[in-house]
Amino acid sequence: MKAWRFYGFGDLRMDEVPVPQVTPRHVLVEPLCVQPSVTEAQLAQGIPTLAYDRIKRRLETEAPVQLFGHEFCARIVEVHPSVTRFQVGDRVAARAKLPCGQCGQCLSEMSHRCRKGPVIGFDLPGCFSEYAILPENSLVKVDDCISDSEAACLQSLSDSVASVETADIQIGDSVAIIGQGSMGLECLQIARLSGAGRLITVDVRDESCQVSRELGADIALNAKNCNVVEVVRELTEGIGVDVVFECAGGSPRQGLAGTQTQRQALEMVRSGGKVIGVSWFGAPLEVDIDFLRERSLRYLFPDISTQAHLAHTVRLVASGRVELKSTIRHQLPGIESVPQAFEITANKSKYQAINPAQVIFATKQQNVP
Ligand SMILES: [Zn+2]
Incomplete structure (x- = not known):
């Protein structure tokens, strides 16, 4: 063969x-x-x-x-x-x-x-x-x-299901998702199914922002045109969102966001809120632990997806609740x-x-x- x-x-x-x-x-x-x-x-x-x-x-x-x-x-x-x-x-x-x-x-x-x-x-x-x-x-x-x-x-979708499960979204929680590549768009759709309130997404590509709106984002921000941390704070009366998914970080050589989106995620989440680190960075990062400590932030990483998550992805796609074709x-x-x-x-x-x-x-x- x-x-x-x-x-x-x-x-x-x-x-x-x-x-x-x-x-x-x-x-x-x-x-x-x-x-x-x-x-x-x-x-x-x-x-x-x-x-x-x-x-x-x-x-x-x-x-x-x-x-x-x-x-x-x-x-x-x-x-x-x-x-x-x-x-x-x-x-x-x-x-x-x-x-x-x-x-x-x-x-x-x-x-x-x-x-x-x-x-x-x-x-x-x-x-x-x-x-x-x-x-x-x-x-x-x-x-x-x-x-x-x-x-x-489906394999990637099962990792997104595990990521949203880790976030443990409560009904009505405001959610921001930085990065609208395939996993960001999957997290968007699953967060929406899991009871999220206002959904704000961020990308630097107009075509991704457009798909994001079509798949359920209430507000899709192009980070090239605005200061996304300021806009998210304005939209939440200066408080920040309950949950942020960081799905954009990684090597700038491949068009990924470097480490700036990790900093943005920590700055746009509310005190006591959760940041879910979905990206891989490929190198150690410097993190201001006192900043997290002072604001009681929870910086969580997705659990590994299980066979049950994979089986759930089949139901999500077969029933039309998650849409993959447009990506x-x-x-x-x-x-x-x-x-x-x-x-x-x-x-x-x-x-x-x-x-x-x-x-x-x-x-x-x-x-x-
Ligand atoms: Zn074992």
Whole structure:
């Protein structure tokens, strides 16, 4: 089969490799639609972010190696006899981070917090290949009314569901969301479903602000045209909002906001309010702890998404309560397009992308919806 393998950072080649054999509690799938995550697209170029050291070590000791590809929709083509929940023909999506099943966290029903289990695409091959082996306990069946393209977004959506759950929004809470990329727009829609009152969003791209309004923002601010901290304070009688999601920070080389949005988040939340840190920064940050302490701020980080979160995403999209289509701008045909998808996803603002660029695989069977 054809499979993309990394020989080093920035060195991606399509090789011919054997089709993997199904093992106990695993299935063989044919990918239908796969997108690099923003984190993967940055790691592919050697930009420090989540899991950089782990990927660097694997490239130095194991290259060429199949990496990335945990955001996908795939069809099952073979199941091991020990698999009980799935059958051939099922379309599936997955969560990336898997439990080890043996540590104290796993045994005390906190398996999503396990730090020993593997991550699909980082420790196990993902779906940038014609076939892939996936563990049954990572998968969710995709409802027939969800397209392949929407299903490829479910993994990221499950992280957004976990982020909003961490915020524990109370009915009527005012919420600001900085960054209207795919996760920011997902947090917006889920916060709205979770009882948020006034919803204020921030981005620097007019097209993202427009989509944000269409998906339920009461006020979408373009940070290029105003001082967003001042505007949020004016809108809240000088108090600040109850909850802020910070979804824009990261490397300015990739068009992300650097660290300024983290400072804005802390300045626009009310005393005693919550800031949810969704972004990855790729380097240590300086934080004024006394500022947080004096205002009794709670700076929280999203819990790891669970299988229940992933199953919930299927319901949210199938019922139309969360809309993903308007964020998908780039769909590239065929497995050959994988490097182009990485390039676009690593530089989304340059290509006017909101969601990562998707690769639509040519498959041997007829696609359902
Ligand atoms: Zn464990």
